Amino acid sequence: MAMSRAAAATGAVTRRRLGATAARSMASWFGHVEPAAKDPILGVTEAFLADPSPDKVNVGVGAYRDDNGKPVVLDCVREAERRITGNMNMEYLPMGGSIKMIEESLKLAYGEDSQFIKDKRIAAVQALSGTGACRLFADFQKRFLPDSHIYIPTPTWANHHNIWRDAQVPQRTFTYYHPESRGLDFSGLMDDIKNAPDGSFFLLHACAHNPTGVDPSEEQWREISHQFKVKNHFPFFDMAYQGFASGDPERDAKAIRIFLEDGHQIGCAQSYAKNMGLYGQRAGCLSILCDDEMQAVAVKSQLQQIARPMYSNPPVHGALIVSTILGDPELKTLWLKEVKGMADRIIGMRKALKQNLEKLGSPMSWEHITNQIGMFCYSGMTPEQVDRLTNEFHIYMTRNGRISMAGVTTGNVAYLANAIHECHAVII
Amino acid sequence: MASSAAAFAVLRGGKSEARAGCRVGITRKNFGRVMMALAVDVSRFEGVPMAPPDPILGVSEAFKADKNDLKLNLGVGAYRTEELQPYVLNVVKKAETLMLEKGENKEYLPIEGLAAFNKATAELLFGADNPVLKQGRVATLQSLSGTGSLRLAAAFIQRYFPEAKVLISSPTWGNHKNIFNDARVPWSEYRYYDPKTVGLDFEGMIADIQAAPDGSFVLLHGCAHNPTGIDPTPEQWEKIADVIQEKKHMPFFDVAYQGFASGSLDEDASSVRLFVERGLEVFVAQSYSKNLGLYAERIGAINVVCSTPEVANRVKSQLKRLARPMYSNPPIHGARIVANVVGDPTMFGEWKQEMEEMAGRIKNVRQKLYDSLSAKDKSGKDWSFILRQIGMFSYTGLNKTQSDNMTDKWHIYMTKDGRISLAGLSLAKCEYLADAIIDSFHNGLGTAK
Numbered sequence: 001m002a003m004s005r006a007a008a009a010t011g012a013v014t015r016r017r018l019g020a021t022a023a024r025s026m027a028s029w030f031g032h033v034e035p036a037a038k039d040p041i042l043g044v045t046e047a048f049l050a051d052p053s054p055d056k057v058n059v060g061v062g063a064y065r066d067d068n069g070k071p072v073v074l075d076c077v078r079e080a081e082r083r084i085t086g087n088m089n090m091e092y093l094p095m096g097g098s099i100k101m102i103e104e105s106l107k108l109a110y111g112e113d114s115q116f117i118k119d120k121r122i123a124a125v126q127a128l129s130g131t132g133a134c135r136l137f138a139d140f141q142k143r144f145l146p147d148s149h150i151y152i153p154t155p156t157w158a159n160h161h162n163i164w165r166d167a168q169v170p171q172r173t174f175t176y177y178h179p180e181s182r183g184l185d186f187s188g189l190m191d192d193i194k195n196a197p198d199g200s201f202f203l204l205h206a207c208a209h210n211p212t213g214v215d216p217s218e219e220q221w222r223e224i225s226h227q228f229k230v231k232n233h234f235p236f237f238d239m240a241y242q243g244f245a246s247g248d249p250e251r252d253a254k255a256i257r258i259f260l261e262d263g264h265q266i267g268c269a270q271s272y273a274k275n276m277g278l279y280g281q282r283a284g285c286l287s288i289l290c291d292d293e294m295q296a297v298a299v300k301s302q303l304q305q306i307a308r309p310m311y312s313n314p315p316v317h318g319a320l321i322v323s324t325i326l327g328d329p330e331l332k333t334l335w336l337k338e339v340k341g342m343a344d345r346i347i348g349m350r351k352a353l354k355q356n357l358e359k360l361g362s363p364m365s366w367e368h369i370t371n372q373i374g375m376f377c378y379s380g381m382t383p384e385q386v387d388r389l390t391n392e393f394h395i396y397m398t399r400n401g402r403i404s405m406a407g408v409t410t411g412n413v414a415y416l417a418n419a420i421h422e423c424h425a426v427i428i
Numbered sequence: 429m430a431s432s433a434a435a436f437a438v439l440r441g442g443k444s445e446a447r448a449g450c451r452v453g454i455t456r457k458n459f460g461r462v463m464m465a466l467a468v469d470v471s472r473f474e475g476v477p478m479a480p481p482d483p484i485l486g487v488s489e490a491f492k493a494d495k496n497d498l499k500l501n502l503g504v505g506a507y508r509t510e511e512l513q514p515y516v517l518n519v520v521k522k523a524e525t526l527m528l529e530k531g532e533n534k535e536y537l538p539i540e541g542l543a544a545f546n547k548a549t550a551e552l553l554f555g556a557d558n559p560v561l562k563q564g565r566v567a568t569l570q571s572l573s574g575t576g577s578l579r580l581a582a583a584f585i586q587r588y589f590p591e592a593k594v595l596i597s598s599p600t601w602g603n604h605k606n607i608f609n610d611a612r613v614p615w616s617e618y619r620y621y622d623p624k625t626v627g628l629d630f631e632g633m634i635a636d637i638q639a640a641p642d643g644s645f646v647l648l649h650g651c652a653h654n655p656t657g658i659d660p661t662p663e664q665w666e667k668i669a670d671v672i673q674e675k676k677h678m679p680f681f682d683v684a685y686q687g688f689a690s691g692s693l694d695e696d697a698s699s700v701r702l703f704v705e706r707g708l709e710v711f712v713a714q715s716y717s718k719n720l721g722l723y724a725e726r727i728g729a730i731n732v733v734c735s736t737p738e739v740a741n742r743v744k745s746q747l748k749r750l751a752r753p754m755y756s757n758p759p760i761h762g763a764r765i766v767a768n769v770v771g772d773p774t775m776f777g778e779w780k781q782e783m784e785e786m787a788g789r790i791k792n793v794r795q796k797l798y799d800s801l802s803a804k805d806k807s808g809k810d811w812s813f814i815l816r817q818i819g820m821f822s823y824t825g826l827n828k829t830q831s832d833n834m835t836d837k838w839h840i841y842m843t844k845d846g847r848i849s850l851a852g853l854s855l856a857k858c859e860y861l862a863d864a865i866i867d868s869f870h871n872g873l874g875t876a877k
Contacts, residue, residue: 280760
């Protein structure tokens with residue numbers, strides 16, 4: 001910083017009208033600003049788009065595609081948009097966001113008849129999708145529990161690390177994925193929960209863990225919840241795939257409901273990016289269960305206080321779509337049908353991929369493909385194998401071996417299976 | 429686990445302590461159950477206090493609660509028609525209908541936002557033919573309206589210029605301080621408003637900018653200063669640019685009212701363009717909340733004019749890195765509206781016209797208010813400062829006590845700094861407002877300015 005400005009200072013003369021040439025000869029303020037590394041996920045799509053091969057397959061990005069590989073706008077969303085266009089009032093939402101959207105979101109997460117909702121014990125604000133909800137919580141944690149850490153599973157969505165880091169909350173990791181079985185390292189997980197200091201904050205994926213697709217079973221969730229009680233840990237749920245994992249939103253919220261039954265006071269980030277296909281609208285919700293209504297009001301006011309100097313108030317369009325759909329029984333039924341349709345297609349593709357690999361006579365076990373759930377499959381492939389998949393077969397995915405099942409279609413599943421088989425055959 | 433003494437310890441108020449060791453307490457409702465369960469979960473957020481109401485947004489809430497027929501909301505800066513109704517621009521309705529017909533998908537935008545929007549917004553701000561654009565020297569990121577743009581810039585300043593200070597005008601929009609505080613960027617104020625003239629304290633402003641350490645960031649309102657409505661003249665802008673150059677400060681513009689101040693998009697951008705023409709590197713935050721009425725869509729941009737395209741690329745990449753853990757990528761809807769409006773010559777022309785009408789209504793209301801005040805006030809006080817101010821707001825010169833009188837006695841809602849939003853005033857209400865101002869000024873308790 002000092003260097004570039006000192007350089008500018010030497011030979012500096014009070015200048016008046018310089019024109020464009022002066023800027024080139026002037027030393028920039030930003031000499032010390034390095035180029036940021038490319039985003040590992042978004043870089044994959046860029047490379048895919050640049051590839052001219054007709055066989056290319058994009059199983060990188062986590063956005064749903066139909067069986068033709070096309071992005072989808074749900075019918076319920078289109079209908080909701082038709083209804084809200086013309087209902088034109090773009091006045092600022094209240095700082096906490098759309099009340100209706102929040103109400104509906106809480107019902108989804110906590111249960112339609114949740115006593116906590118009736119008792120007004122939940123502090124909740126509309127947030128900028130899942131990212132924004134996590135960030136608000138991280139900032140809140142920093143401000144009101146400045147000595148706390150966050151325990152993040154290994155692995156997790158990369159942006160989780162960025163979020164808590166930029167919020168200046170120190171991070172620790174806990175065991176989660178078991179590479180050998182491509183499943184859950186449950187004993188490792190429980191050990192880490194037990195060994196963490198009492199009252200620690202844990203980030204949990206409510207369903208459809210990203211990037212592994214590995215979720216605890218119901219029994220395992222109960223054990224985790226019990227241990228959390230013993231240790232008095234705070235569970236923060238990131239629920240980005242409700243409805244998208246099993247096809248049933250109630251079922252996908254099971255982990256949260258178990259914790260609530262056990263008396264935990266939870267935090268929860270919700271996103272409508274995937275389950276309503278509202279990716280670019282940035283629609284989500286952050287909620288924190290409090291002791292009572294008064295505390296919920298205080299906590300909500302503080303969340304708003306954090307949001308105000310970040311973006312003042314959240315965007316209305318996505319919120320209107322969500323509240324229109326969830327608030328109308330017909331549209332909600334349509335949504336439930338469509339979200340099940342998306343989940344079913346993914347589950348179908350998982351089966352197909354596994355069957356194709358088995359048909360090819362692969363000696364390895366591919367159980368994990370159908371054991372895992374949600375959009376992603378952690379294939380277990382090494383970065384070298386992934387590179388081969390890309391360079392030889394024009395298949396694009398992230399180098400951690402994560403396959404976005406949403407990019408798999410009946411048209412490309414055989415090709416994909418064959419390519420994976422080839423890559424494994426040579427190494428073995 | 430815990431001793432029984434600890435088990436029944438009640439948490440102190442204030443900052444709650446989440447340290448190692450058992451956190452227990454007595455829940456007020458379940459006293460009976462404490463005997464059975466040694467460790468009763470008490471929220472970690474026990475000590476979280478209620479945040480104070482937002483001074484600006486809180487005004488609207490108080491207004492809503494008032495049942496009096498005469499009430500007038502001159503608080504928040506959202507445009508109203510003469511009938512005091514919110515206004516959705518025709519051109520926005522058209523754009524939305526078009527978008528509905530096109531039925532485009534809702535995929536994630538890239539972190540930097542919609543490319544068509546970024547191109548349009550930079551051209552609008554700098555002028556389509558500006559050499560800095562042709563040379564690729566501007567890093568533009570779509571962001572969450574003015575607030576979001578300022579916050580991204582503040583986060584960037586904190587990361588890359590951790591010792592630098594931001595100079596902000598006294599007074600300025602209330603949220604500026606919150607933004608720099610939360611981004612942990614130190615700030616100090618430069619003199620701006622002169623209560624004696626109800627105008628610009630130009631000497632004070634220059635002196636304070638001069639006195640600041642070299643390489644400070646100077647936050648400037650591009651046009652229609654909020655809350656005062658007092659803008660420097662073109663000659664004054666030149667002098668401000670001189671001192672900023674001399675001190676090697678970084679100019680940082682907040683442009684929330686382009687087109688809304690004078691009615692002309694180009695005229696309202698002239699201060700920014702003046703600095704850019706001098707070859708300076710500049711930060712500019714933009715918002716489409718007011719000029720396109722897109723308040724709730726949260727659409728704006730942060731622009732950084734850099735010395736070379738290579739620098740601009742690096743700066744852009746780091747701004748993206750700050751945005752990713754805040755919200756990942758910006759909301760698409762407002763960006764599409766702007767891109768559609770600006771990208772279509774017919775709609776763009778219509779927009780300019782609607783903007784002129786909105787700015788024109790405000791000018792008319794200013795005139796009527798001034799006329800009413802001059803006619804009714806027999807004290808000989810000079811109210812002409814109202815005509816010299818520009819944009820949505822007017823700094824009346826009323827102090828807090830007098831502003832309270834406006835609310836308590838006259839049911840007129842405004843912010844306590846004496847700011848009224850003319851966007852919320854109709855010609856029909858000017859006389860009532862004049863009466864209230866005169867009464868509060870002369871009779872309101874507290875020292876009159």
